[in-house]
Amino acid sequence: MSHRYIGASVVRREDPRLLTGRGRFVDDLELPGMLHMAVCRSPYAHARLRAVHLEAARQSEGVVAAWSYADIADISRPFPMFLSHPALKAKMYEALARDVVRYAGEPVAVVAAQDRYLAEDALQRIVVDYEPLPAVASLAQALAPGAPCVHPDVPDNVAAHFAQSVGDVAQAFAGADYVHELELRMQRGCGHPIETRAAVAQYDPFEETLTLWATIQAPHRMRRALAALLDLPPQRVRVIAPDVGGGFGPKAQLHPEYVLVALLALRLRRPVKYTEDRLEHFLATSQEREQLHRVQVAFNRDGTLVGLRDTMYIDVGAYTPAGVITPLITQTTIPGTYRLPHLHLETYVTFSNRVPMTVVRGAGRSQAVFVMNRVVDHVARTLNLDPAEVRLRNFIPREAFPYDVGLLYRDGKPMIYDSGDYTACLHKALEIFDYPAMRREQEAARRQGRYVGLGMATFVEGGGLGPYEGAVVRVEPGSGRVVVHSGAGTQGQGHETVLAQIAAEVLDVDLAQVEVRTGDTAGLAHGMGTFGSRVAVLGGNAVYVAAQQVRAKALRLAASLLQVPPEEVGWENGRAFVKREPARGYHLGELAHVADIGMGFGMAAPHPEWEPALEATHYFKAERATYASGVHLVAVEVDVETGQVRVLRYVVVDDCGRVLNPLLMRGQVLGGVCQGISEVLYEELVYDEEGQLLTGTFMDYHLPTAMEMPAVEVDHVETPSPLNPLGSKGAGESGTIPAQAALVSAIEDALAPLGVRLYEFPLGPRRLWELIQQARSA
């Protein structure tokens, strides 16, 4: 084999167009006669809609349509949910609010006009008569006795309550040396891709087909939902996710605006575009992270963990578009890298009058990793043991894999860790960090009155989530070009490159000979989408298997043409040949030609054994999730007078199974780390008591810039997954998942001389300064 690409740092093929301004983002699309949609949103977090007056808006210049719920009542229905759960009291929104608005930013009316400026002019002329209702603005308020109800038929605001247990917690607690209680909190944040949400819809009456171009992660899911909501057969709906400017979770969700733009296009018979502005993104795009955990941990004098009880409260906002996916992921991610034979995990999901909570990169895992690593640090501090040592004493050992945690994961399947070597990961990280030397430096810094701290966090990430992802691999007759279609959309991960690497290696052809198309429902009949660190695992292995099927088919065809047994046919450089007579053979393009017309190269009649079409479709099914793991080690210095944190060093050792492209893998890790650090130090969505967002611009909600990003050292341990032929596990979220925990661990360590204990994030300068002051005055 001469073309080895899997595992190579191949530079990206998508880059030239993106670097020269020839990217194909949704807002770049311009169609003849296109209208522009603008959305009238509720200014109240909770209100009854008395009347929506659209007459003036309809008279406004350039306006073609202005609709409220009354105008779509004939077709409107609650949106389908992605995953249901028996414990969940599901509540779904419709495309426009019917009679009650339940979060500030909820769509109340839409306008379609000749351009966006005119559409926004018309919004100013819409008059809505609201009767404000008391709002539930926080998790604490949702649970408070006598709180207002978000949904009248859920009087306690509890959307779901479910629990899982392993072993016998009560007995374990009774026999433990220590039982301690901790309370931990995380606040809301959001994904903030730099491209906001956008969609263009067009109905073609000739083809009787609705096409939606949208900035989304899961085109097939969108197609299923649109077909169901608009009463269209799915084969008459085509959804395309072209270049998408970052996803991070919210773009995998079904938001009302996509349905509105499609419905307008369908009814007005004109293309319609909607591009969300950043202020709308803050208000109306789903968010994540806020949780409260009450933990009891039982441990022994030697630092061994004996058992753990966690009661978790998580707020989903006004509706449940992502069901209980995030609560389930957090619940099951709690034990992580640690052997915890006795566990009781209880989850309460609440409603509030805020934009729905769905997922943001990491999707509930960061919070669980935060909880567990804070617990382990607490144990270390209580017993005056080194935090690395406590981790090593409690790790699931290498020889225990596959390791059954005893829980059911979010895919409804037993949580069985497929492979891993947590001890090797931590040892490697400690070595790169030169931990003993760093501890000595920390001592020296403390003697100088500097607050330097070292922190760490280990994690397990269930990714590669099922049920499946598909691929088509097709060889073009004559040219021999290989075309790969993958169902999952791409938002910058480099799928066009990585999937091409896999196909090119299997078929032993030059990378330039492979073309990858992603995110188009016309390319592949079925698909799921890009989320849960799954594309390299499921999409990658689908390409791998389909390419192997193509190669096997090509070999059989060549053998029959060459009139030799298949085992006497060799394969190299995309060419089949007789092993004993290498000059006799056929190129991939020639074989595709024969497979296309059944004859060729002087043959008069079709060969009796010919198999038409040199292509294969394979849907790779996930038996269970794959479990990536790793460790982050951080050194920080805290300025105790200002609460400012400076990251001095950051080391990542990651095990995502077999690495398909180290360069792109490093890119994923760095971006993830940046986001995780930012969630501790910079980002926080603040709502007032009435459910109004106070941090609705980039001036108030800070994303990190190059000035804030520390240097990061990245290395790997590879324990290939036995669950798929490539041995891959998810990698897209692992940079973010342990970053919050590792950073807070380091900050607490820096402030240890002051006795500051940290059980929350974010920890911006003001909050950290407050906690420092509290500790100093205590």
Add this chain to the structure above:
Amino acid sequence: MNPQQQRVVSVIVNGREYTGTVPTRKTLADFLRQDLRLTGTHVGCEHGVCGACTVLLDGQPVRACLLLAVQAHGARLETVEGLAAADGTLHPLQQAFQQCHALQCGFCTPGLLMTLKAFLQENPAPTAEEVREAIAGHLCRCTGYLHIIAAALQAAAQLRGERA
């Protein structure tokens, strides 16, 4: 003020002259994207923070979302579409961005390239810290910036005629 008031705007974009009539309230970003169909300039926040819409106006980086098209009347503009050579050869910055994996989704990239182009003309031999500061007005959610800094340093070396 009549928001529909129209004005004639003449600009030179990437060496080519354009004249058009635009509403006075139209932003420069919308003018470039919608009227001139130069969609490489992206709009990320429309309040001047993210930097995705950065173009060069008479050689200086400006935010096309915070300028009106009429304010650019008579100016010489450069956008990402004009960065590569006429024969398609990528600018050293573009080459370095690809080699260093300095972009993922590519949405913020055009703005970064334009800022860096102006910056490297001003400071052909920057330190990493100076590059950080130069791009501090740009938000990128994908990369964590480190590869962008590496790419800028590599492009600077190439522009100075050194082997990267």
